Amino acid sequence: MAELAAILGADRLSDEHGMPVLTPRDAAEVSTLLEAASKTGLALVVRGGGTKTSWCPTPTRRDAILSTAALTGIVDRQPGDMTLVAQAGTPLAAVQADVTGDTTHRQRLMLDGVGGEAATLGGILATSAAGPRRQRYGTPRDIVIGARYVTGDGLAAKTGGTVVKNVAGYDLAQLLIGSQGSLAVVTEVSLKLHPVPDVARTVVLQTPDANAVAAFVAAVRTAAITATVFDVRWPEGIVAVRIESTPDGAAAQVDLLHGFAKIEELSPEAGDALLAEHLDFPFTGTGAVLGVGVRPEHLATLLAAVAAADGMFVGRATLVAGDIVLPDLDPERIGRVVRAIRDLDGNVQARRGDETHRLAAPTAAPGVAMVEAAIKQQLDPAGVLV
Numbered sequence: 427m428a429e430l431a432a433i434l435g436a437d438r439l440s441d442e443h444g445m446p447v448l449t450p451r452d453a454a455e456v457s458t459l460l461e462a463a464s465k466t467g468l469a470l471v472v473r474g475g476g477t478k479t480s481w482c483p484t485p486t487r488r489d490a491i492l493s494t495a496a497l498t499g500i501v502d503r504q505p506g507d508m509t510l511v512a513q514a515g516t517p518l519a520a521v522q523a524d525v526t527g528d529t530t531h532r533q534r535l536m537l538d539g540v541g542g543e544a545a546t547l548g549g550i551l552a553t554s555a556a557g558p559r560r561q562r563y564g565t566p567r568d569i570v571i572g573a574r575y576v577t578g579d580g581l582a583a584k585t586g587g588t589v590v591k592n593v594a595g596y597d598l599a600q601l602l603i604g605s606q607g608s609l610a611v612v613t614e615v616s617l618k619l620h621p622v623p624d625v626a627r628t629v630v631l632q633t634p635d636a637n638a639v640a641a642f643v644a645a646v647r648t649a650a651i652t653a654t655v656f657d658v659r660w661p662e663g664i665v666a667v668r669i670e671s672t673p674d675g676a677a678a679q680v681d682l683l684h685g686f687a688k689i690e691e692l693s694p695e696a697g698d699a700l701l702a703e704h705l706d707f708p709f710t711g712t713g714a715v716l717g718v719g720v721r722p723e724h725l726a727t728l729l730a731a732v733a734a735a736d737g738m739f740v741g742r743a744t745l746v747a748g749d750i751v752l753p754d755l756d757p758e759r760i761g762r763v764v765r766a767i768r769d770l771d772g773n774v775q776a777r778r779g780d781e782t783h784r785l786a787a788p789t790a791a792p793g794v795a796m797v798e799a800a801i802k803q804q805l806d807p808a809g810v811l812v
Contacts, residue, residue, distance in 0.1 A: 429466060430490070433458050438496075446490040452497065453574060453582060453613040459492065460611065461580025464808035471812055472607035474515055474549030477541025480715075481553050482606050483776070483783035485812045494548050497613055500524060505531040508619040509571065514548030514612045521547065525619065533619040536563035538705055548612045554604035557705045558655040558668075561742050563620065566603050572616035573599040578609075578806025586616060601801070608812065609805045623670035626654070627680055628697030629689045631665040636733075638687075639665055640726040643743045645686045647722070651679045657704050658743040660729045665743060666700055707740045708749040708777060714760050715777035716767075716786060719747035724770045731766040735759055755779045760786070 430448060431439040434455060440447045448470075450456045463470055468489040473479065494515035501511040505528070512521055518539045526534055538557025539545045545555070551573075556565040563569065572586025575598075585598035602610055631642055639658055642665060646656065655668035667689075669679045683689055692700065708715050718741070720728050725746050732739040732750055736759075741748015752759055760779075764786050767774045776783040790798065802809075 449493045456576045457580045457582045463810045464579045469812045474546035475544035477545045480778040511616045519543045532622040552607045561656045562654045574614035575610040575612045578810040626670045628668045628692045634663045636726040636729040647744045656743045659740045713752040713754045714779045714782040716750045717775040720770045720772035
């Protein structure tokens with residue numbers, strides 16, 4: 427550890443409850459740090475804003491934290507190309523403030539700040555965190571167009587580019603997204619921006635009937651409606667639909683929605699507040715949290731399973747992907763929900779609690795496990811990143 431501290435200087439080494447925290451100033455120092463760590467056999471955990479550390483199980487070994495807190499700032503922005511390049515440690519909130527503050531071009535980065543104001547671009551990519559706007563704009567994989575990164579042995583590399591139509595080489599950025607920082611340290615990311623719609627209108631359906639929710643969702647899915655947000659919150663029985671378009675386009679779509687069920691339109695302020703609630707929802711309470719996804723036809727069954735476990739669910743209605751928050755960390759309750767999701771051939775990932783991680787741990791097929799091990803060996807041969 428003394429060798430790593432010497433690389434950065436004393437002002438870049440701090441202590442957090444007995445755990446050393448290393449804060450490199452730039453990508454070059456990240457590279458030097460990882461090269462040294464690979465030679466000395468140290469195990470490092472990469473951390474951005476620290477808002478989603480519970481999404482990974484507690485490492486069995488951890489010698490220090492590598493913080494990206496100093497890797498901040500927008501490197502380049504091209505409004506004409508609708509692209510932006512920023513360092514990975516930059517909080518998403520800071521990027522949004524900069525981009526939306528430019529009223530001339532009226533653009534926005536369509537990522538949600540999952541985890542709160544401290545959530546960084548690198549952390550959102552590492553966890554592939556997506557919120558309500560996933561309904562229209564997708565996950566980080568749909569928005570990232572390139573990245574600079576450092577592998578576990580200190581090799582600095584680049585993948586993708588800074589233009590949307592980039593087709594040169596393998597798209598390794600897609601491999602790094604969702605890897606929890608276990609393959610490489612992302613130091614810089616290129617992203618595509620989107621125009622800010624003229625108007626936003628939010629309507630809600632409220633019903634205690636899961637079948638009525640499923641019927642409404644099915645009807646809207648096949649209608650001429652392009653929702654930016656289409657969320658269901660259960661057992662509160664709230665289905666929220668946000669339409670962002672031109673004034674005439676939004677009006678026509680809201681009229682269609684009124685034809686499917688008895689809905690209520692919220693004020694712009696109330697609509698924004700509701701979306702903020704949905705974004706913060708998985709981080710409330712202290713119980714187990716599970717990220718889940720099932721096929722659309724299983725929506726009503728999923729909602730019934732959530733209610734039976736005294737849990738709460740918020741997620742993208744047509745995608746049927748979101749988060750279940752349970753009232754406690756009871757293994758029996760967690761196991762029951764995990765089995766219910768898997769019985770529907772769904773996906774489940776732990777978001778909080780080591781017991782949750784144990785019970786929801788995926789079992790990879792032998793071929794998949796072999797490929798994963800080969801990728802890890804290629805990018806992090808010494809196992810520095812945990």
